[in-house]
Amino acid sequence: MQDSGAKTAPxxxxxxxxxxxxxxxxxxxxxxxxxxxxxxxxEFTGLALSDASLEFGFNxxxxxxxxxxxxxxxxxxxSVAKTHALVSLGLSTFVPNGDNVYHVYNFNLxxxxxxxxxxxxxxxxxxxxxxxxxxxQALQGIRYFxxxxxxxxxxxxxxxxxxxxxxxxxxxxxxxxxKPIVVHNGLFDLxxxxxxxxxxxxxxxxxxxxxxxxxxxxxxxxxxxxxxxLIPGTASYLAYLYHKSERDQRVRRDQGDEALAVKLTxxxxxxxxDVETKRKLQPKKKQDKTKSDxxxxxxxxxxxxxPYCEHFAAFGHCMFxxxxxxxxxxxxxxxxxxxxxxxxxxxxxxxxxGPDAQQNGKRKRVDEENAHPSKILKALNINPKKVPVSRxxxxxxxxxxxxxxxxxxxxxxxxTAAYDAFMTGFIFASLRIxxxxxxxxxxxxxxxxxxGAEPLLIQASAYASASTTxxxxxxxxxxxxxxxxxxxxxxxxxx
Numbered sequence: 001m002q003d004s005g006a007k008t009a010p011x012x013x014x015x016x017x018x019x020x021x022x023x024x025x026x027x028x029x030x031x032x033x034x035x036x037x038x039x040x041x042x043e044f045t046g047l048a049l050s051d052a053s054l055e056f057g058f059n060x061x062x063x064x065x066x067x068x069x070x071x072x073x074x075x076x077x078x079s080v081a082k083t084h085a086l087v088s089l090g091l092s093t094f095v096p097n098g099d100n101v102y103h104v105y106n107f108n109l110x111x112x113x114x115x116x117x118x119x120x121x122x123x124x125x126x127x128x129x130x131x132x133x134x135x136x137q138a139l140q141g142i143r144y145f146x147x148x149x150x151x152x153x154x155x156x157x158x159x160x161x162x163x164x165x166x167x168x169x170x171x172x173x174x175x176x177x178x179k180p181i182v183v184h185n186g187l188f189d190l191x192x193x194x195x196x197x198x199x200x201x202x203x204x205x206x207x208x209x210x211x212x213x214x215x216x217x218x219x220x221x222x223x224x225x226x227x228x229x230l231i232p233g234t235a236s237y238l239a240y241l242y243h244k245s246e247r248d249q250r251v252r253r254d255q256g257d258e259a260l261a262v263k264l265t266x267x268x269x270x271x272x273x274d275v276e277t278k279r280k281l282q283p284k285k286k287q288d289k290t291k292s293d294x295x296x297x298x299x300x301x302x303x304x305x306x307p308y309c310e311h312f313a314a315f316g317h318c319m320f321x322x323x324x325x326x327x328x329x330x331x332x333x334x335x336x337x338x339x340x341x342x343x344x345x346x347x348x349x350x351x352x353x354g355p356d357a358q359q360n361g362k363r364k365r366v367d368e369e370n371a372h373p374s375k376i377l378k379a380l381n382i383n384p385k386k387v388p389v390s391r392x393x394x395x396x397x398x399x400x401x402x403x404x405x406x407x408x409x410x411x412x413x414x415x416t417a418a419y420d421a422f423m424t425g426f427i428f429a430s431l432r433i434x435x436x437x438x439x440x441x442x443x444x445x446x447x448x449x450x451x452g453a454e455p456l457l458i459q460a461s462a463y464a465s466a467s468t469t470x471x472x473x474x475x476x477x478x479x480x481x482x483x484x485x486x487x488x489x490x491x492x493x494x495x
Contacts, residue, residue, distance in 0.1 A: 012264040013090075013106030013418040017140035018163050024107075025166050028091070029173045031105040035093035037221075038174060039182040039425030041417045042189045043127060046084035046120035048076075066450040073448070074205035081191040081201060084120070085113035085146070087127070087137055089193070090417030091170070092425045094262075100433055101261045104425070108418030109167060112141030113196070114155065131416070142167050146196045171197040172477045174216075181216045184238050184424040185224040185447045187456060199469035206464035213444075213460045214470060221439065223427045225447040225455050230435050235313060242423035243330045245430035252433070260429050264422075308333045 016024055032038060049063040065080060067073040089109040094102040128134055144164035145155070155161055171193060174181070183189050190212065195201050198215070202208050212220065227236045234244070245260075253259035309326040312318040313333045327333065432439055444458035 016109045018142050031093040032173045032177050034095045036096045037180040039092040039421045041090040041420035043088040044086050071205050078201045081195040083118045085117040086111050086192050086196045088417040090421035092421035104262045106418040106422050110141045112143050114145050168197045180218045181220045182428045187446050199473045202467035207467040210460050210464045211470040212458045219443040222446045226442045241427045245427050
């Protein structure tokens, strides 16, 4: 296990705005065409309709995005996607460069829908609290109109027309490439992507699924569903799986096994921030009502006390947010969990060996920790060191700080769509190495919120047909591909 001073590569992605999309479009299309697979993530203005004004006249009973019946759920999800908007789309293209080695190009498309749309206050607050720059989105977001077919509404501004056409062609390039698409809990991502850039969502759930099979013939993989099937019992939220995958690959590399290596090569540099400062938390001493042995009581309290938030560790969120007195740092949580697992496995052996061996073992562990302080001990001391960055193949931690043109830290990018897409792709590539063809049996199964054991199956039914939207837009894609030169794939840049 590496300590907190271990070097990792910076997270690199390109911000794509209305100012540079024309210059970057050909580069984005090129990386899509070269990719082995493409991971996506998006940010939007709402996941559900709640507390809507009565003036709208919405029947909110029909907007239950956690309905048990898939048709009811699709109807609600479709209503949300049609009335809200995408604000950011992250693309992460994994371009092969040898066995288990990828050049990764990350693009963060900042978006601004021009149709009047709804905004959920909770969604916007979440984005703002996690580093999303709403001011930049308003001033530099790529302007587009969602639907109708076969081309979006035109604007009086030629620039808006060009921006909207180019961002739509990014999706068209993904469809033309016929590469596997990777998402994490991605049902809403697919719905918003369809509504925003492909065309109006179909009325029926069956047609929506039928359309997806034609749009992405190489299949869609959902890393949340895959992880819950292949790694049961572990937390399955994105950040946890990403950091766990990092560690798994590091262990494989140290053991000489096949391991994943990624090389982030694109434009903007994001440097890993200081390790989250930890408080020295002292467990509260409980009153000894039973007059039990004080030493025994103290030992039990120390054993049961955990310096990290168990709810955050399990689900990726905590009702106390920044007010929680226990750590939400995922690397720290993983350190603690590894230590707990190690101690749990060591206890039965120590009991079998007898009291003398137990005492010797305790002394040995203390000596080892004094000689080589672990990340856990370092994190509990309020003296974290600046983590140096390098341009090596391993990706950086989730917690990143953006550097502006002058090299100054200006925003914390915890939930940037591009970086979430990268983490999704990294998890997929890691699982592919560990589980091989088992992933293919879980293809086209999309996780459903609240119904994890019953995924959405992307499978064309004999009783369904493609929607009108699908026929019109696929015809448009064919026309565009026939009149525009095909972008030839070239070799990734040399090391």
